[in-house]
Amino acid sequence: MKFELPALPYETGALEPVIGKQTVELHHGKHFQAYITNLNNLVPGTKYENMDLISIVKDSDGPIFNNAGQALNHEIYFSSFSPNGGGEPVGKLGEAIKAQFGDFENFKKEFNAAAVSVFGSGWAWLAADADGKLEIMQGPNADNPIKHGKEPVLTIDVWEHAYYVDCRNERPRFVDGFWSVVNWEFASKAY
Numbered sequence: 029m030k031f032e033l034p035a036l037p038y039e040t041g042a043l044e045p046v047i048g049k050q051t052v053e054l055h056h057g058k059h060f061q062a063y064i065t066n067l068n069n070l071v072p073g074t075k076y077e078n079m080d081l082i083s084i085v086k087d088s089d090g091p092i093f094n095n096a097g098q099a100l101n102h103e104i105y106f107s108s109f110s111p112n113g114g115g116e117p118v119g120k121l122g123e124a125i126k127a128q129f130g131d132f133e134n135f136k137k138e139f140n141a142a143a144v145s146v147f148g149s150g151w152a153w154l155a156a157d158a159d160g161k162l163e164i165m166q167g168p169n170a171d172n173p174i175k176h177g178k179e180p181v182l183t184i185d186v187w188e189h190a191y192y193v194d195c196r197n198e199r200p201r202f203v204d205g206f207w208s209v210v211n212w213e214f215a216s217k218a219y
């Protein structure tokens with residue numbers, strides 16, 4: 029299977045000032061593209077060459093997992109934003125967040141703490157198990173909740189390439205800004 033870079037559902041400058049145009053151009057156009065290119069170079073001749081991305085992520089390890097995981101994670105990540113984003117989730121996801129975390133503000137506090145404290149390169153996730161129970165998770169490198177039997181609902185990339193152009197070393201500032209561009213409609217569909 030030949031993988032292709034998914035088109036952005038918004039303009040590269042649409043998330044400013046939280047995530048700058050240059051960051052989106054580099055992060056989507058260069059980093060995400062590189063994971064796709066690497067994956068396309070790695071899978072021919074292996075048992076993965078006709079598998080879909082999620083199946084590869086679940087089954088693989090080593091360089092194929094690293095690139096497949098990053099391809100999947102970035103597909104979720106770049107779909108999780110909208111220039112009209114922000115606010116609070118409604119419906120089933122909003123109710124579940126309130127039921128499990130007390131209120132939205134407390135959920136945000138716990139998610140922020142997880143995102144800020146990922147050591148080195150990685151991701152923070154809101155994930156759900158088969159019964160719909162929510163969990164905030166941290167993962168290093170290309171990790172994804174599907175490697176742990178959970179479904180991803182929302183994620184933030186805290187590799188330095190996600191925020192260094194806009195916020196330099198201030199990861200907490202990037203994490204705070206994230207909430208004003210989150211596309212809760214997308215997250216709600218994943219739950």
Ligand code: MN
Pocket residue numbers: 055059102185187189190
């Ligand atoms: Mn990234």
